[in-house]
Amino acid sequence: AQTVTQSQPEMSVQEAETVTLSCTYDTSENNYYLFWYKQPPSRQMILVIRQEAYKQQNATENRFSVNFQKAAKSFSLKISDSQLGDTAMYFCAFDYGGSQGNLIFGKGTKLSVKP
Amino acid sequence: NAGVTQTPKFQVLKTGQSMTLQCAQDMNHEYMSWYRQDPGMGLRLIHYSVGAGITDQGEVPNGYNVSRSTTEDFPLRLLSAAPSQTSVYFCASSYSPEPYEQYFGPGTRLTVT
Numbered sequence: 001a002q003t004v005t006q007s008q009p010e011m012s013v014q015e016a017e018t019v020t021l022s023c024t025y026d027t028s029e030n031n032y033y034l035f036w037y038k039q040p041p042s043r044q045m046i047l048v049i050r051q052e053a054y055k056q057q058n059a060t061e062n063r064f065s066v067n068f069q070k071a072a073k074s075f076s077l078k079i080s081d082s083q084l085g086d087t088a089m090y091f092c093a094f095d096y097g098g099s100q101g102n103l104i105f106g107k108g109t110k111l112s113v114k115p
Numbered sequence: 116n117a118g119v120t121q122t123p124k125f126q127v128l129k130t131g132q133s134m135t136l137q138c139a140q141d142m143n144h145e146y147m148s149w150y151r152q153d154p155g156m157g158l159r160l161i162h163y164s165v166g167a168g169i170t171d172q173g174e175v176p177n178g179y180n181v182s183r184s185t186t187e188d189f190p191l192r193l194l195s196a197a198p199s200q201t202s203v204y205f206c207a208s209s210y211s212p213e214p215y216e217q218y219f220g221p222g223t224r225l226t227v228t
Contacts, residue, residue, distance in 0.1 A: 004157070009155075035216075042221075043203065043222045043224075044219065044221055044222075045158075045205060045207075047216050047217075050216065091158070093157075103150075103158070103160070105157025106157050107155060107157050108157055
């Protein structure tokens with residue numbers, strides 16, 4: 001069975017600083033995808049970044065980047081130049097070919113960006 | 116495109132009542148799913164559909180029914196509401212069942228008293 005673990009229930013960071021959110025996963029699959037979703041107070045789930053396991057290069061999206069360590073089954077999210085609008089719950093999620101699109105989510109990390 | 120829409124946004128039910136949560140998408144997505152989100156938990160899959168007429172169970176299907184008569188709509192029915200079904204419900208859709216970006220609706224907050 002696939003599992004996703006986020007070990008940091010809450011984190012805080014000063015505006016303009018950098019923060020890293022941790023995620024580890026367990027799977028025996030070789031072809032899979034990892035995602036970070038953001039859920040602001042509005043409750044809307046927003047895709048932040050996506051990583052295909054077969055790609056060695058870490059994904060980046062503007063201020064968001066990941067550190068994907070396949071052997072260690074680790075997928076951390078780095079937010080640079082944190083902004084107040086980054087305050088949200090962040091969920092790490094896992095999907096694999098043949099899963100019928102069933103995302104498996106971690107329990108989330110609540111990030112607060114302080115002015 | 117409206118994307119994925121859900122109605123209602125909020126609902127309060129009494130134990131034993133039934134109701135249907137509506138979900139619609141206008142992106143011609145084949146794959147649709149329902150998740151529930153409880154405090155301190157990530158989202159958990161209730162039911163999913165890979166196309167009109169095809170549905171299957173997810174991780175937590177008990178107490179819920181679904182059907183998919185059209186590509187656009189995927190309603191979730193609570194047969195006899197229980198306090199344990201108090202949760203936030205999200206509908207999602209994507210182009211295909213293969214790993215791909217899923218588009219989420221705004222959620223329905225359901226309280227069962």
